[in-house]
Amino acid sequence: MNHQASSDTLADMFDRSAETMPRADLAALQLSRLKQTLHNAYANVPHVRAKWDAAGVRPEHLKSLADIARFPFTTKADMRDTYPFGLFAVPREQVVRLHASSGTTGKATVVGYTQNDIDLWSNLMARCIACAGGRPGDVLHNAYGYGLFTGGLGVHYGAELLGCTVVPVSGGLTERQVTLLQDFGARIICATPSYALNIAEVAEAMGVDVRKLPVQIGIFGAEPWSNEMRHDLEARLGIAAVDLYGLSEIIGPGVAVECGVARNGLHGWEDHFLFEVIDPKTLEPVKPGDAGELVMTTLTKEALPMVRYRSRDITRLTDEPCACGRTHRRILRVTGRDDDMMIIRGVNVYPSQIEALLIGLPDISPHYQIVLMRDGALDSMTVEIEVAPGAPHDDAQKCTDISGRIKSRLGVSCTIALKASGELPRSQGKAVRVKDLRKKP
Known part of the structure; x- marks a missing residue:
């Protein structure tokens, strides 16, 4: 009885009605939250204030969602120019966690989270796992890397919030990963698609048929992958492969995910993020449905509000209804990065x-x-x-x-x-x- 009560509580921890919100209500919520984000960034981030002043824009100039196009883009250069904490909108003492890129191509990009940001991130990842088909009580094998990379911990806390039993194995020691999949009976595996392929190969070499194990769902992200790779992973692992999307600069994994019903485009959580698609050369908006570079604005983050962040990811947005009933626009499969x-x-x-x-x-x-x-x-x-x-x-x-x-x-x-x-x-x-x-x- 206690387990059932706990499951009911966990199921209500995040608001599922937000995923089917009417489009007009969603737009009104976005506009309200966008105004708050702009005021927060302008008031508390000197770099942002100087950049907007130079462009002749202020938060009060935003009257509609379309007015976001008047504001300057944010890029990795802004993060590196203000390294390490210059884009934070709260005192460093209010930041409870830091993540960072490897810095192999220059200064690392550093992201920070307040406790509210961590709670939001966990909530969104729980929403993603549930959308992909996960449920409380599932064993989730997490082979995303832990540490400064956002993948491992982002998935971890979301899975725990949903009520999953998390196996925090991280990357590497691939033979042991196969053994743990056998012994612990995971229903869900989370990894980069290329590492999932590595696990499948090692399992085959060990004489283990992963298709006969309890694993049913693979939640894969952190790198572009093709539909052909999806089909290969599904055939080798005997799973339904689901695409997960996120950027550390925006929040980490949890920005968007495919639903387990259609697996045809990622539901972008528009109650927390505003999405645009631009031509990476002209920087102008593309026609609806055309391919271009995805640009994102955070609507509810405290420590590191991001306004018009250029992801460099090439994709398309679609307003077509999804069979699952969710109303948030879908981000179609990322075909590559503009800088790749x-x-x-x-x-x-x-x-x-x-x-x-x-x-x-x-x-x-x-x-x-x-x-x-x-x-x-x-x-x-x-x-x-x-x-x-x-x-x-x-x-x-x-x-x-x-x-x-x-x-x-x-x-x-x-x-x-x-x-x-x-x-x-x-x-x-x-x-x-x-x-x-x-x-x-």
Whole structure:
């Protein structure tokens, strides 16, 4: 009886009615919260105030949601220029947790959370897991990395709030991950899609058929992945693979998720975030339904309010109704990042486009790496691809066929280098798909 009462309480911890709110009510809520966010940022963040003053805008200039277009964008450069705490809207003493990027390309981007922010984040992740099909009492195997990366702890606290039994295994020690999936009987697995693929491969090598285990749902995110990768993971693991989306700068995982009903676009939680799509070159809004760069504004965060943050993620928004009944607009699958886009001899190419063409080819594994080099005055691309176990990796005809497939579909020439099974590095977290060996000018 106590367990049932606890489950009922947990089920009511976050407001499910917000997910089916009429669009007019949702817009009114967004406008009210957006005004509060702008006033908070302007009053408490000197960097923001100076930037808006220079642009000639103030919070009171916002009369409608469309007026957000008058305000300057926020980028990673703003975060690095104010490193570490210069964008915080509360005193550092009110920040209960810090997360940060690796800083491999410069100063790290630092994000902070008040206790209310942590509670909000947990609430949103609980909403995401439930939307994906999770429920109180599920065992959830969390293979997202813990630490300064937001993935592990973000999923962890949301799953606990929902009432799941969390296995905080993090990344690495992949054979042990397989053993824990066997022993603990997880119904849900959470990981980057590339690491989930690694788990599937290691399980096969151990003689373990994951498809016969209790795991039913995979919640995958933190890197772009294709529908072809989805189908491969579902076939190997015997699960329904669900896409999860978030950025540390916005809150972490929990910004949007696919529902377990349709798995066709991520429900973006518009009661807490405002979404725009812009042309990354002109910075103007694209036509409804067109692809462009996703821009986000937080509506309820305290420590680090973000106004028009440029995600660099390329996607589309759709207003089409979903079979699940949720009314929040869906973010369609992210096809790549604007800053990950490769320009090879005038042709724009995303790693996910290469991935989609490789998965499912006979005797080819889903592991690949793109190597960019300079050939005289021009760029050249080599795609290193692992063959399936037992398949030859000196098949010249296969190289010709794959390069022809890429040329005909994407319009770019490349060299194919087949690698033996296990030769390419395996992901323990986010996969490194591109190795850029070009000399910078």
